[in-house]
Amino acid sequence: MMQPVFIGSEIYRGSSYGVQHPLAIPRVPTVIDLCRAMGWLPRAQYRTSPRAKPLALQAFHTPAYITALQRAEAAGAVDPATRDRHQIGTLSNPVFPEMFRRPATAAGGSLLAADLIAQGGVVHNPGGGTHHGMADHAGGFCYLNDPVLAIKALLAQGLTRVVYVDIDAHHCDGVAAAFDGDPRVLMISTHEERRWPFTGALEDRAGAQAINLPLPRGTNDSGFAMALEQVILPAVADFRPQALVLQCGADAVTEDPLSRLALSNNAHWACVAALRDLSPRLLVLGGGGYNPWTVGRLWSGVWATLNGHEIPDRLPEPARAVLAALTWTRRRGDRPDYLIDTIRDAPRHGAIPDDLRRRVQILQARQRIWV
Template structure:
């Protein structure tokens, strides 16, 4: 594979869903600043994300919905009918100054990534991964669905075997809806059970092309490692994908406020490392993640993993300064030392609950039937 490329944009710097929203925190700017402070992001590997035009967004999203987003940005408000129909202007999906430009930039980054990997290669778009967006409405902080748009672009290139792997703490309901029954796209999702959006049950195969593994509360590195080795990797290997799209949501770690999983960032990096050689094309996206220190460290480590960069035991001063400069209205008490001084969490192994073992066995047995 060629040298990995990183897609970013300055639109994320200073843009916020509002001071009380979980996405009040800086995420993509922190990743960019950390990677640059570590010397991992030379200019030649960086690409500026374009903003997707409405015509490109219509590949999945309804024109009336795109028009509603543009109108909301222009006026700074929505009426009751628009709020009800498109689910914008709600507590989860508020109107904010860049309500169209920001998600359109994330979508533009993923569409650019699909072009860049057409001949083969690896691209990282941490601003992407908005997997809850539906064709005509927002959902779960996601206004547009850039994974769907990227996959559709790859299908448009003539690819017929695409693996979509999603390790966010929340199920990828928008992607599942978009590709229900689509034989060219295999979807694999691990997510916390009984967590919004309450979809992706163990027996849900989305019309025959999906593997859903709900993870019990407090699943640790050991539990995820079992899921990776016995469910995710065998399924991907059996498909022999021409492209892999990995949604690497950062909200499954212990410190995240919007899940009750108990992983370290090592679990995510192990998944990235295992998948990066399994297809000639790899697109890695961001996703969830609502603790500014854990998101920045985890996603910077994803980029390091894609590049084979070494992570020091202690961060140099410039990288530490990036983390020390972050603030968070949800913070209680002092920040643990490791969130400021290290990139890598201490591993979080532990017992694997019997119900997770049974779910993994169920999926293994079902895969044998499929084969």
């Protein structure tokens, strides 16, 4: 099996949704720079992401929507009718100079990944994971839906069992909509309860075979470990996937401004490590994440985990300098030293809410019925 492949692009460097937007921060460039500073990203394992062509995007998105994105990028504006229909030019999904090229590059990376793992393998595309995009409109900072496009490409290869696991703080409503009723896809999502987009309730069966586990506010590493060991891993093993797509959104950690979960990055890395050997094909995507230090550290650790690299307790100076150079206008108060001195968070264990235990038990009972 080939070494894991990292897919990146320089389009993310300097590209921003606007200075007031949560995605004003650098994310993929920080991961690239940090992994290179650690000696974890040799040229042989790096691929430059292509930009997906409009025809390839039509595997999920409507031609009218793709055209609207291209026209909005070229004009730098949208008319009211386009805004209402396609939900672009809004506060969440603004017009910005790369508003078609950047998401099309993320989609191209995930489509390339599907090709690379056709015969087996592992790919990390941290620019991907835009799981809120709908066929005809944008949603939740997501203009296109690269997880859906990647899964459709894997299914087009003839695969009949694909698992999609999503551990972002926000529910993957776009993926659920895309594969509703498709028995070839098992969708598993953990996400913060009562948070936008307000889908993915425990009883919500939208999606092919959907397992939704809403996490109570404040869920820590102990609670996530229970979800992983008692819900996610058994369900994946039972499905016997030919391919697995993991959306590894970084917004579920304590320091993220857009969620109220309390995970450390160890929880994400444990999930990556546990899923690594459950399928011959693995694609790990990025997703949410709105604190520049936590995102860069978490996704760099994902890459280290996929490659079996040891994560040191303290960073060497070149890697530390990458994190020390970051700035963030939303930061209030002093920046904790650990955000630039280390990659690994201190574990955040603690009590598990009774509500979470009850939901896990319900899903376990439901899984026994399915099996």
